[in-house]
Amino acid sequence: METTLFEKAMLGKWDEVVNICMENPMALVSSITRLQDTALHLAVSDGQEQTVRKLTQIISEQPNPEMVLGVANKRGNTPLHFAALMGNVAMCKCIAVVDCSLIALRNHEGETPLFMAVLFGKTEAFHCLVQMLTLDEVYSCSRRKNGDTILHIAISGDHFDLALQIIKLFGEVLVNAVNEEGIAPLHLLAEKSSAFPSGSRLGFLKRIIYHCMYHRIITA
Numbered sequence: 542m543e544t545t546l547f548e549k550a551m552l553g554k555w556d557e558v559v560n561i562c563m564e565n566p567m568a569l570v571s572s573i574t575r576l577q578d579t580a581l582h583l584a585v586s587d588g589q590e591q592t593v594r595k596l597t598q599i600i601s602e603q604p605n606p607e608m609v610l611g612v613a614n615k616r617g618n619t620p621l622h623f624a625a626l627m628g629n630v631a632m633c634k635c636i637a638v639v640d641c642s643l644i645a646l647r648n649h650e651g652e653t654p655l656f657m658a659v660l661f662g663k664t665e666a667f668h669c670l671v672q673m674l675t676l677d678e679v680y681s682c683s684r685r686k687n688g689d690t691i692l693h694i695a696i697s698g699d700h701f702d703l704a705l706q707i708i709k710l711f712g713e714v715l716v717n718a719v720n721e722e723g724i725a726p727l728h729l730l731a732e733k734s735s736a737f738p739s740g741s742r743l744g745f746l747k748r749i750i751y752h753c754m755y756h757r758i759i760t761a
Contacts, residue, residue, distance in 0.1 A: 547573040550583045555592040558584070562596060566603050569596065570612050577615040585623040585632055593620075593632050597639065607640035617648030625654035625670065628663030633670060641673040644682060651686035655679070659691040659707070662700040667691075671710070680714060688720030696729045 546568060549557045558580050562568045573580060581600075584592040600609045613619050621643050624632035633654070637643055644654050655674075658666040671679055683691045692715040695704035704726075708716060719725045 544573075546571065546580050547583075550580060550587075553587075555584065555589050559592060559595045559599075562599055566599060569600055569603075569609055572614070574614075577613075579612055579614075579620070581610070581612075581620045582614055582618075582623060585620045585627070585629070588627070588629065590629070590631050590635075593624075594635050597635050601639050607643060610636055610639055610643055611646055613646070613648065617650070619643065619646055619648075619654070621646070621654040622648060622652075622657050625658040625663065625666050626661045628658065628661065628666045630665050630669045633658075633666050637670060637673055641678075644670050644674060645678065647685075651684070653682040655682040656685055656691055656694070659700070659703060660694050660698065662695075662698055662703060664700075664703050664706070667703065668706075676711075679711065683711075683715065684718075688718075688722075690715050690718045690720075690726070692716065692718070692726045693720060693724070693729060696726055 546558060546561060549555075549561070550573070562580060569579065569581065571579060574583070578586075581593065581596050584596060597610070600606045603609055610621070611619055621633065621636045624636060637654075647653055652660065655667065655670045658670060674682065689697075692704060692707050692711075695701075695707055716726060
């Protein structure tokens, strides 16, 4: 069955993939690649929104659908991790609406789907997932193993507009957070400002530095 599912997916025969999973729901949790991806992983990574909707619908009708949607591959990534890093809002909603706790599942690096959205600079996917969580839940999803927060990685990845939005949404909690090396977002900003002395990037950096300093001052 695993070989058949893989072959159908590789040939783009997604309707047949859906039919197989409809007839045998256990196929939904089968690892069909060397990285232990499921059919849903492959459908998401191939951008097959209609197939993802159909497979998610089948899963939602099974007992404990969140467990099926939470099946991870060899790197610990779930289909929602894939949807988030791709920035596909439709697929993020389709999967996460079944159970928002899926947003908090971590891969082997300790990265949640919310974290992945920021890591890859996917602003719309980030906002989509944030809206499904409470503020406390967002904070709990915002760090990985080495202590980096979503603000650290937004700055490191030059996603300055997203970094500004994160500061405005969450303020001093993330502004003042340090990773395991004792590095705060402001330290990263200091390096960025010297690396990019001109142009629009500097405008973003100045605004981020202003907001970071503002939040540090009012909480001091």
